[in-house]
Amino acid sequence: MMIHKFHKRVSRKMISQLNHALFSSNISVCQSGGSSSSVSQSLQAFTLMRNRSFRSSGLSQYSKATATESKISRVARNDAQAALFEYLHYTRGFDFVDAEHISKSSPCFLQKLLLKVENEEDVSRALSRFLRYHPINEFEPFFESLGLSPDEIALLLPRNLMFLTDNHLLFDNFHVLSSYGIPRSNIGKIYKEAIEVFQYGDGVLNKQLMACENLGLSRSTVIKLVSCSPTVLVGDVNNELFEVIEKFKKMGFRNDWIGSYLSSEHSYNWSRILGTTFFLSEVGYNEPQMGTLFKANPALLFEGSGKCTYVLVAQLLKLGLDMDEIHSLLLEYPEILSLKCTKRLWKAMNFLFEIGMETKDIAKIVSSHIQLLGSNSLKRPKTVLKCFKGDSRHLCQTITEDPLNLFRLASKSEIKSIEQTAFRNPANTSEKTAFLLKLGYVENSDEMTKALKMFRGRGDQLQERFDCLVEAGLDCNVVVSMVKKAPTLLNQTKDVLEKKLGSLEKHLGYPVESILSFPSYLCYDIDRINLRFSMYAWLKEKGVAKPMLSLSTLLACSEARFIKYFVDVHPEGPAMWESLKKVYHAS
Numbered sequence: 001m002m003i004h005k006f007h008k009r010v011s012r013k014m015i016s017q018l019n020h021a022l023f024s025s026n027i028s029v030c031q032s033g034g035s036s037s038s039v040s041q042s043l044q045a046f047t048l049m050r051n052r053s054f055r056s057s058g059l060s061q062y063s064k065a066t067a068t069e070s071k072i073s074r075v076a077r078n079d080a081q082a083a084l085f086e087y088l089h090y091t092r093g094f095d096f097v098d099a100e101h102i103s104k105s106s107p108c109f110l111q112k113l114l115l116k117v118e119n120e121e122d123v124s125r126a127l128s129r130f131l132r133y134h135p136i137n138e139f140e141p142f143f144e145s146l147g148l149s150p151d152e153i154a155l156l157l158p159r160n161l162m163f164l165t166d167n168h169l170l171f172d173n174f175h176v177l178s179s180y181g182i183p184r185s186n187i188g189k190i191y192k193e194a195i196e197v198f199q200y201g202d203g204v205l206n207k208q209l210m211a212c213e214n215l216g217l218s219r220s221t222v223i224k225l226v227s228c229s230p231t232v233l234v235g236d237v238n239n240e241l242f243e244v245i246e247k248f249k250k251m252g253f254r255n256d257w258i259g260s261y262l263s264s265e266h267s268y269n270w271s272r273i274l275g276t277t278f279f280l281s282e283v284g285y286n287e288p289q290m291g292t293l294f295k296a297n298p299a300l301l302f303e304g305s306g307k308c309t310y311v312l313v314a315q316l317l318k319l320g321l322d323m324d325e326i327h328s329l330l331l332e333y334p335e336i337l338s339l340k341c342t343k344r345l346w347k348a349m350n351f352l353f354e355i356g357m358e359t360k361d362i363a364k365i366v367s368s369h370i371q372l373l374g375s376n377s378l379k380r381p382k383t384v385l386k387c388f389k390g391d392s393r394h395l396c397q398t399i400t401e402d403p404l405n406l407f408r409l410a411s412k413s414e415i416k417s418i419e420q421t422a423f424r425n426p427a428n429t430s431e432k433t434a435f436l437l438k439l440g441y442v443e444n445s446d447e448m449t450k451a452l453k454m455f456r457g458r459g460d461q462l463q464e465r466f467d468c469l470v471e472a473g474l475d476c477n478v479v480v481s482m483v484k485k486a487p488t489l490l491n492q493t494k495d496v497l498e499k500k501l502g503s504l505e506k507h508l509g510y511p512v513e514s515i516l517s518f519p520s521y522l523c524y525d526i527d528r529i530n531l532r533f534s535m536y537a538w539l540k541e542k543g544v545a546k547p548m549l550s551l552s553t554l555l556a557c558s559e560a561r562f563i564k565y566f567v568d569v570h571p572e573g574p575a576m577w578e579s580l581k582k583v584y585h586a587s
Contacts, residue, residue: 076123080110083127084141091131092138092163101184106141108150138164146174146188156192170198176205177226181219186227193267194230208233215245221259229268240270247277251291261302273301276309285331293334300337312342315349319363322525328491332456333371341374348373351410354381355392357399365403378410431459435466439480456491468494472501473512482519489522499526507533510548518552529555531584535566535577544570 081103088099103110113127116134120126142164143153164171177187177197191198197205212222212232225241226233232241248257262268280290294301300309316326335341345366352362366373381392387409388395399406432452433443441448455462469479483490489497500522504510507530515521521529532554539545545566554566567573 076114077107077110079124080114080127083124083131084110084113086128087131087136088138102141102145105145105185107144109141109144112140135162137162143188143191145184146191147185148188148192152188152192169200172202173198173200173205176209180209181223182226190226190230190233194234197230197233205233215242216255217245218256218259221256221262224259224262228262228266229270240274244270244274244277247274247287250287251294252288253291253294258302261298263302266302268302269307272307272310276301279309279313280330282327285334289334293337299339308339308342309337312337312345315346316366319349319359319366321363321367323527324492324496324523324525325367325488327493327496328456329367329370331461331493332458333374336370336374344377345370345374348376348378348406351378351381352399352406355385355395357396361396361400365399365406369403369406372404372407376407376411378406379412384410432462433459435459435462439483451487454487462490464494465490465492465497468497469501472498474516478516482516486519486523489519492522496526497522500524500529503529503533507537510551514551518550518555521551521555524555527584531580532562532566534580534584535562535573538576538580539566539570539573542570542572 084106085099085103088094088102089096094102113130113136114123116130117123117126137157139157139161140153143156144150148156158167161167174187177190178184182190197208200208209222209226212225213219217225229241245255245258249255277290280293285293313326316329317323321329330337336345349362349366352365385392385395388398395409398409432455433448436448436451436455437443441451466479466483469482470476474482501512501515503526504512504514536545536549536554540547554562557565563577567577570576
């Protein structure tokens with residue numbers, strides 16, 4: 001046994017030295033301009049030496065045991081279980097339940113034991129004799145019974161300890177978790193991710209569990225919660241978790257709703273989940289709408305902790321869509337946020353990039369047909385290009401002229417159902433039609449058809465945005481005229497419109513009527529508006545800018561032109577411009 005321990009220490013020391021040597025050699029290779037093949041050879045040499053050291057160490061017995069598992073009979077395994085149980089219960093004094101669980105839930109360790117007596121005829125007697133004279137490292141089968149893999153166990157084994165009784169805090173806190181109802185096979189994840197839990201003194205862990213229940217959660221939900229997010233037991237109860245639960249209450253969910261969707265196989269980032277709810281609130285969802293969204297698509301929050309939403313928005317921003325457009329799209333088509341739809345949308349965008357389509361054209365197709373892109377699986381570009389004899393330019397032109405050609409050529413669904421989705425959606429179309437008739441559009445006209453495609457949102461949402469402008473002090477007929485000049489201004493939420501109207505007064509002191517000659521003002525990104533207005537207001541204070549410049553003069557010009565005429569005109573202008581950019585980019 002002493003030789004075995006010495007051998008293990010030597011192996012670990014050698015691995016540490018090899019790591020250091022490899023790191024040093026990599027640095028020297030890089031510094032001297034060495035080739036990547038040199039680094040590769042170093043890695044191969046390190047891997048070979050490391051594998052040899054593991055094969056010669058006691059820890060490698062796990063991999064040997066796994067390899068021979070299929071060769072060992074069920075009878076031999078049962079004998080090994082019985083021998084280990086007898087050792088733990090009668091020799092070491094373990095509780096019956098603990099000894100039974102460990103002996104039945106550590107197959108790799110049992111294989112390792114069986115290798116010790118593989119040439120013996122009477123396995124049971126041979127193992128009993130072996131265990132009588134060779135005490136085992138009890139942490140190995142114990143950790144395995146908690147659901148940890150052999151590789152994880154090798155990293156987590158405590159140094160200079162063999163018996164579980166040597167670490168009574170570990171064993172005591174294990175019993176607290178087990179008694180509370182947490183499956184023993186899930187406790188390994190808790191140990192791996194929140195080892196502090198197993199260093200608590202008497203009564204501390206029970207208080208932590210009760211603190212979770214005090215959030216209004218049932219014991220069964222706390223068990224699921226702790227199994228998938230062990231860090232909630234560390235320190236004070238997770239503040240983000242508390243806020244998420246409070247958010248769900250406002251959406252109409254009962255406290256234990258989250259318990260239905262938690263899985264011990266996943267980990268959850270409560271801060272990101274909370275951030276997703278705030279983001280959707282910014283988009284324009286109120287709490288009842290979010291509740292409806294999450295009831296239909298709980299995966300939005302619980303698969304990836306809401307990451308899918310952020311990734312989707314990042315992709316759309318890269319295409320060139322501004323946040324106002326994205327807000328409008330998500331509000332009108334909430335189903336696009338589901339994992340299934342998002343994956344289809346990404347694949348569709350990749351399809352268009354692969355055939356060489358311009359980014360601006362892809363952006364147009366996505367903004368006008370995002371629902372179809374998210375609800376249809378497409379064939380591979382190579383398959384579709386066969387019909388065009390590999391002429392990707394011709395394919396791009398065909399799709400650009402009529403985006404529905406993308407689905408006619410590449411969709412795996414029937415074209416009839418696609419066209420029905422595109423043109424015959426009564427839930428939205430009838431309400432939009434009614435709204436557009438109020439604006440003066442003629443029913444069934446070409447102008448009406450174009451308008452139906454151009455305006456995004458349900459009829460009641462479009463009406464709400466229209467009313468927002470009227471309530472701001474604009475004449476109803478004037479607003480109708482503005483909408484016809486710049487239809488996309490109604491593709492934004494009421495909150496966004498209010499913010500843009502507020503910026504006129506806040507930064508410039510302009511009346512709301514100043515947008516009449518330039519209704520496209522409401523289509524510009526709010527950050528662009530605030531940044532340029534703030535810079536212009538600063539210049540007016542310095543007395544170097546003309547008063548009451550038109551909105552189009554401030555917003556419609558390019559970035560370079562704005563810097564030339566509204567930043568560089570003052571010695572301190574560039575510094576002020578950079579300062580303002582930091583403020584608005586941070587917000």
